[in-house]
Amino acid sequence: MAHAYTPGLRVTGHAVIRRERRLPLKGEVLARIGDAVDADTVVARTELPGNVQTINVASRLALDPARVPDSLVAPVGSAVAKGDAIAEGKSLFGLMKQRVEAPVAGTIESVSPVTGQVILREAPIPVEVHAYVRGTVAEVIEGEGVVVEAVGALIQGIFGVGGETFGPLRIAAAAPDEELAAARLSAEHRGAVVVGGSYVSYATLMRARELGVAAVVVGGFDDGGLKRLLGRDLGVAITGAEDLGLTLVLTEGFGRIRMADRTWRLLAAHEGRQASVSGATQIRAGVLRPEIVIPGVGERSGDATSVGRRETASDGGAGIEIGSLLRVIREPFFGRIGRVTALPAELQPLETEARVRVMEVEFADDGARAIVPRANVERIED
């Protein structure tokens, strides 16, 4: 059975938002349960093992590999500086001393009597994890990190690029169907999360980057612009790790698409508040969507729902019925908004000759009616 597709993007004025903040390896957790944290508070820290250098002592000293362990002057486990002797050998009847020096500073990790190699590990690389969202520490994961909890507004976008950032929300378009214009951007947007309307051009996005804008949130963007931004065609939708100088969140999709009213109203209502933004998107297996979190807003009420970072596509996907407000998400009516006027039960042939489940939609702008496959709409909330 074909369902009307609802990607389950959450747009809510108040939710309990929990974000797991975890180190890549075990380390030290710096926060305790109940601590108030800001977006840039360091909550955990560790050191990644340094790079490994392999040094072929056997060949350098012309030794049998089995004799390499005896040739070490710095025993396994000892620290050496760059240029320090690691191993020594003698040649020419013991008259000439030969030595192998450390190519970098590090620790002698192991020596193999089979290959004659010495493994030298460089200094560890420090890693810190920030709280990302202003809130309180709700849980400590021993040696690994914390769970930060905040009550506030949550808006999930459909696609994003760029990592985690935060800044004050600034609305820079007059309406949700207006394009973000470069002329609206100025020095006062430095470090801000700038909200545009339906679209941002590549040139305007570059202007925002020049000005030091932290993040841009708009309805749509062109794929050609994305290619220029990333310097490559994006193949697989796994993003969030790229270093772009700013984070971009699309709330609706590619092209010019009016930002959903509900999203627009929610963002506009909190202008000036601090927002945390992540562009990280993963569309396959364990859908991860970009997000804008506005902590400390909205009243705690009975229906505030607990929201984890990973959500499945089915979340929030309420069924479609006559009168439901929806948007078409594929040509020939892509981006148009309307209400369901009929839901025929039988399969109906499309122009392609495929027989599928369809619905009749009356469009909001001109009152025209059209038949649309159920798979090609998504419900939007009134």
Add this chain to the structure above:
Amino acid sequence: MDPRPFDTAHIRSILATDCGSTTTKAILIERRGDAFRLIVRGEAPTTVEAPFEDVTRGVLNAVREVEELAGRRILDGDRIVSPQTADVGVDLYVSTSSAGGGLQMTVSGLVLQMTGESAQRAALGAGAIVMDVIALNDGRRPHEKIRRLRQLRPDMILLSGGTDGGDVRRVAEMAEILLAADPRARLGAGYQLPVIYAGNKDAAGVVRETLAEKTALSVVPNLRPAMERENLGPARDAIHELFMEHVMAHAPGYKKLMTWSPVPIMPTPGAVGIIIEAIARRDGRSVVGVDIGGATTDVFSVFGGVFNRTVSANLGMSYSVSNVMAEAGLANILRWVPFAVDEEDLRNRVKNKMIRPTTIPQTLEDLVIEQAIAREALRLAFEQHKALAVGLKGVQTERTISDIMSQSASGATLVDLLDLGLLVGSGGVLSHAPRRAQAALMMIDAFLPEGLTHLAVDSIFMAPQLGVLSTVHEAAATQVFEHDCLVRLGAVLAPIGAGRAGQSCVTVEVRGPGGSGAPVRIAYGELVLLPLPEEGVVRVVATPERGFDLGAGKGKPLEAEVTGGVVGLIVDARGRRPFALPDAPAARIAKLKQWHAALGLYARDI
């Protein structure tokens, strides 16, 4: 479990499930007279992930749908009744699984092009996704290899390297790198990562000393005992065994599922490979199977009795559609479209499909664009397959003058399109194409078969269940595959050679029921559809003009039996070696329109 199921004479009914990453599919097969037939098929969402975290829930739901559709009981509460008593239960239950992302492996060898490639073939053949191939000569420095090994969290590692009696030291070096990386398993932090060693037997002791303490090490016979010999069987078997013991046992609910079936649960693509091999063996011909999904495309082939499988992890029609555009390039997609398209608009359309993967084409133009993308996804997946399905590299061969002339050498692809007897397509864009001729032409354009090749689509993708079934009951599996799974489209006849447009290329005569019997002369550059009966066999006599070859030699006639199908016999005189579309847009569009009209491809002119 009752041992009788293996006594195939007693089996009357079989239940088979495939637990996919999103859907669990169940089929019920029963013996009707002398043959086994598909009775019904049911499906339900897979329940490996939260909130259920128990794969058996999805299996039971799918089986309940089968019960409703078949109108008889199979379950007793949460238990599959087996063996069948009266009208309740089934005699055999089997299952495959690709839930939770399938089987993900890292493989390593000493030389990338030799043991590295053999190890990759072993892992792919067993149904794994190969995350990376690490080799001593892969161009990465040791610390980069170590960092990569640490980043990847595979389900298991296959370590190969060296021929028997070769250098032990370099194998030890590889084992030391692995030890320094201390890689972790993907599922469950509490168990050791399974590592299979299938390299130089003389190095097994050193590898054991290095890795036995820190990993769950299994040592099996070398997968490349000598330069000129590959022995992938033991490594593949070990992969299947460890998949059950470690990976499946740690996936939610699988321990229970494993007790329901007397046959080991198999990774889905591994099972598909088994049925493709069985069909090739039975018919004594070369077979290519392709399954194009939303995220990945799998290609299976059997040429000269050698089975190969590749998976193109990022070529597909929804999640990976944007990557098809990135890899193929816009121009290659647009060459199949018989109208002008705005590039920026197409780029945005493709990305919107990626972020909203479940939408379907509503207009004919949109369908044509989707099928153009499918051609490129299939073509690229087949290119990757041809590059891996090769003879052994590094083998000294005696070369004759003709070898040198034809540039054949060790490491040449085993894929011989002229020898290809059957091409089977599966996956939504092929199986659900509104007209079957569309599926046929997509496969022809992407694979460019030569000579005579039969075409078919797998209507509802039962190949995984039938694959695992064939390990215990080959007759039942192949009967259902032939009767209920395959939709025969007909065949394509494509002469090799190039000529001038309008020049006579081949004369074809279809003799037998449904055939016209009159010879039809076909000009170079044309695509012609000749009717075939939907079932049964006809005799085709095709005589190429001088300079064109159908496999019997230039200008030599080909006489062959052709099995009928729903599309017919497509004579593709558009040229091979090379096949090329006209460069000028107007000429290209005119040609595409002419070919589409010849096959009655679409409901209206576009």
